[in-house]
Amino acid sequence: MDAERVMRQLEAAGWRCVHDAEEPKGEVCVINTCGFIGDAKEESINMILQMAERKKKGKLKKLIVMGCLSERYRAELEAELPEVDAYYGKFDFMNMVSALSSSKTFCPELRLRVPNTLRTVLSEDKRLLEGCSIYERHLTTPKHYAYLKISEGCNRMCSYCAIPLITGRHTSRPKEEILEEVRWLVSQGVKELNVIAQDLSSYGLDLYKGERLKVKGEGKHLLPELVDEMAQIEGVEWIRLHYAYPTDFPEALLDVMAKHKNVCKYLDIALQHCTDHMLGLMRRHITREEQDKLIRKIREKVPGICIRTTLLVGHPGETEEDFEELKAWVKEMRFERMGCFAYSDEEGTYANKHYKDDVPQEVKDARVAELMAIQQEISGELMGKFVGKTERVIIDRIEGDYAIGRTQFDSPEVDCEVLITVSGERLPVIGDFYDVKITKAEEFDLYGEII
Ligand code: SF4
Numbered sequence: 281m282d283a284e285r286v287m288r289q290l291e292a293a294g295w296r297c298v299h300d301a302e303e304p305k306g307e308v309c310v311i312n313t314c315g316f317i318g319d320a321k322e323e324s325i326n327m328i329l330q331m332a333e334r335k336k337k338g339k340l341k342k343l344i345v346m347g348c349l350s351e352r353y354r355a356e357l358e359a360e361l362p363e364v365d366a367y368y369g370k371f372d373f374m375n376m377v378s379a380l381s382s383s384k385t386f387c388p389e390l391r392l393r394v395p396n397t398l399r400t401v402l403s404e405d406k407r408l409l410e411g412c413s414i415y416e417r418h419l420t421t422p423k424h425y426a427y428l429k430i431s432e433g434c435n436r437m438c439s440y441c442a443i444p445l446i447t448g449r450h451t452s453r454p455k456e457e458i459l460e461e462v463r464w465l466v467s468q469g470v471k472e473l474n475v476i477a478q479d480l481s482s483y484g485l486d487l488y489k490g491e492r493l494k495v496k497g498e499g500k501h502l503l504p505e506l507v508d509e510m511a512q513i514e515g516v517e518w519i520r521l522h523y524a525y526p527t528d529f530p531e532a533l534l535d536v537m538a539k540h541k542n543v544c545k546y547l548d549i550a551l552q553h554c555t556d557h558m559l560g561l562m563r564r565h566i567t568r569e570e571q572d573k574l575i576r577k578i579r580e581k582v583p584g585i586c587i588r589t590t591l592l593v594g595h596p597g598e599t600e601e602d603f604e605e606l607k608a609w610v611k612e613m614r615f616e617r618m619g620c621f622a623y624s625d626e627e628g629t630y631a632n633k634h635y636k637d638d639v640p641q642e643v644k645d646a647r648v649a650e651l652m653a654i655q656q657e658i659s660g661e662l663m664g665k666f667v668g669k670t671e672r673v674i675i676d677r678i679e680g681d682y683a684i685g686r687t688q689f690d691s692p693e694v695d696c697e698v699l700i701t702v703s704g705e706r707l708p709v710i711g712d713f714y715d716v717k718i719t720k721a722e723e724f725d726l727y728g729e730i731i
Contacts, residue, residue, distance in 0.1 A: 283312045284417035286346075286373055291418060293381035299420040304334065308342040308380065315349030316442050318624045324349045325361075332363035342366075346373055348446050370446065415461035422676060424711030425472035425518075425692055426465050430458055430506065434478040436525060438552070439563045439631040440595055440623055443478055450479055452487050455506050459513070466515035471711065472674060473510065474520045474691060481525040501530035511540035517713065518542055518674070520691055524549040526574055527565045534581035544688040545582055550590040551575075554609040555602045562595060563630060568609075575613060586689035588617035591651060594644030595623045596635035603647055610654050616662055617695055618655045620648050656723050663696065663721040670731060673698050673716040675708045683708040685716070687726075698726045 287297040298306060309331050313324035324347075334340050342365045350357055351369035358367060368376045419426055431452040434444045462473060477483060484502020510519055519540075521533075524547060537543045553559055554568050579585060591610075593603065610618070622644035625637040673685040676692065683700040685708075690696045700708065700716055708714055708730060720727040 284420055286310075286312070286377070287418035287420075288416050289374075289377045290380060293377055295380065297418060299418070304331070304340060307340070308344060309334070309340050310344045310346060310376070313345060313347035313349035315347070315352045315446065317626065321349060328357075328361055328364065332361065335363060344368070344376060346370075346376060352442075352446055415457065415464055419468065419470070421692070422711065423469045424674065424676075425474060426468075426470045427474045427476050428458065428461065428465070429453070429476050431477040431479070431483050435482065436479060436527075436565075437563060437630065439561060439635070440592065440626065440629055442626040442629055445628050447478060450482050450486060452483050452485070452502070454487065455484070455502060455509070458506065459509060462510055462513055462516065466513060469711070471515070471517040471713075472520065472692075473516060473518070474522060475507075475510075476522045478523060479525045480521060480523050481527075481529050501528075501532070503530050504532040504536045507533065507543060508536045508540070511536070511542050516542055518544050518688060520544045520546050520688075522548040522691065526551060526571055529574055531577065531581075534578060537582045537585070545585045546588070546689055546691065547578060547582075547585060548588040548691065549578075552590065552592045553595070553598075553602070553606060555605045558595060558598055558602050558606075561597045561631075561635070562592070572613075586616040588619075588691070588695070589615050591618065591620045592623055593620060593647040593651065594639040594641075596631055596638055598623075598639055607651065607654060610651060611658070614658050614662065615655070616689065617659075618651075619694075620651045620655070622648050659696075660721075660723040663723060663726060665721075666718040666726055667721050668718065670715050670717050671698070671726075671728075672713050673700070673728070674713050675700075675710050677710060678702070678707055685714070696724050696726065698728050700728050700730060 283299075287299065290297055295308075296306075298304070311324070311327055311331060313328075314320040315324065328343075328345055331340065331343050335343050343363060344366050345357065345361075345364050346368040348370055350367045351371070354367050354369060357364070366376065366379070421427070431450060433447040433450045434441075435450045437444055465473065480503060481501070483506065487502060507519060507521070510516060519542060521537075521544075526549060529549075537545065537547075551571060552562055552564060554571065556567050559566055559568065559571070575587065578587065591606070593606070622641070623631075623637070623639065625632050631637075671687045673687055675683050675685040676697075677684050681701060683702045685698045685700060686692065686695065687698060698716055698718070700714075702708060714730045716728040717731045718726050718728045
């Protein structure tokens with residue numbers, strides 16, 4: 281989403297931008313990097329090397345790197361990869377826009393934060409935009425859905441996480457600005473808004489200080505209010521919420537989710553672990569009992585909700601007993617969607633400074649595989665319950681003999697899909713909703729027919 285804003289600003293400055301070109305032919309290649317965990321860092325560096333090679337062969341004039349990786353390791357990158365013409369971090373991208381700009385029509389107020397890894401290839405274009413608002417962007421997602429970032433940064437300081445080191449303190453965008461952006465997105469044909477934040481639960485805590493924070497625990501969370509107002513904007517068909525934090529979860533949100541049909545019965549809430557021993561070491565500020573109580577409450581107040589969670593195994597100090605308890609808990613909680621990651625030791629984090637990375641890599645990998653096998657079985661059972669039901673499905677794309685879509689219980693790119701058999705005569709329209717009768721289920725996909 282932030283990269284989309286950069287592209288829009290560059291277009292306003294007279295550049296033609298192509299997103300994620302396989303073999304860039306433009307004059308300038310901008311690589312927007314990620315540097316949160318080892319895999320992402322490696323992917324970003326490989327991409328830089330690949331593009332540096334193209335530059336060497338004369339296929340690119342300029343190579344620019346921006347984003348989290350260069351925010352975190354700029355000096356090291358400058359020393360190791362001099363083929364790159366300029367480095368920018370996560371917060372100074374406007375300097376890049378200025379440096380590249382052939383006009384002064386970009387927005388001075390633009391605030392761009394977390395980028396995704398992508399390449400943006402730029403070439404000169406005679407067409408200049410009139411200038412643009414701070415919420416406008418060059419959408420790179422299919423026209424019918426978009427990501428909507430409502431805050432940046434995180435104050436939680438979980439032991440293993442480098443995000444707060446890169447993004448800084450939690451900062452909410454003003455509600456009015458977000459609502460304005462929603463209206464603009466709807467005017468562009470967006471029907472599904474995927475709301476994101478590093479810590480969704482804290483939205484609003486930093487706004488209206490003094491008024492809202494006088495009474496601890498009362499009226500301080502603005503997320504329920506924001507979602508309620510978003511849901512009333514005409515044209516908003518689906519709102520989907522990502523990355524809630526369990527401690528201080530704003531429970532009034534559950535009433536808003538139950539009240540509005542266009543707020544998907546879906547919540548992405550990373551729980552990471554379940555034992556009090558590990559939750560303590562991870563500095564999650566929650567106990568197993570509190571966490572379980574919250575999950576029960578979410579399911580009770582929003583019946584049929586799909587909960588997606590993420591777990592972390594192999595964190596320093598995780599014993600066999602912790603892992604056995606985690607497996608039993610996953611079987612008991614039966615999350616509709618679940619992902620699992622192995623701990624990676626990140627410089628500067630609390631865990632890196634205070635703990636020994638004492639779980640061998642092969643044990644971490646085996647634990648991930650074991651948990652995912654358990655989840656695969658659970659998912660198969662839960663998905664089987666959809667057979668015979670009719671679900672509202674949005675069509676994302678057509679592939680061979682199938683129209684591929686999603687129900688309200690699935691987020692784009694990460695969750696399950698519905699494969700709908702189509703005949704050549706009347707293909708469903710991408711971005712439209714259809715009632716689909718589910719005829720078959722697999723662990724991570726459904727099959728169905730439009731009725
Ligand atoms: S809440 Fe999420 S982003 Fe914040 S420190 Fe914990 S894991 Fe990282």
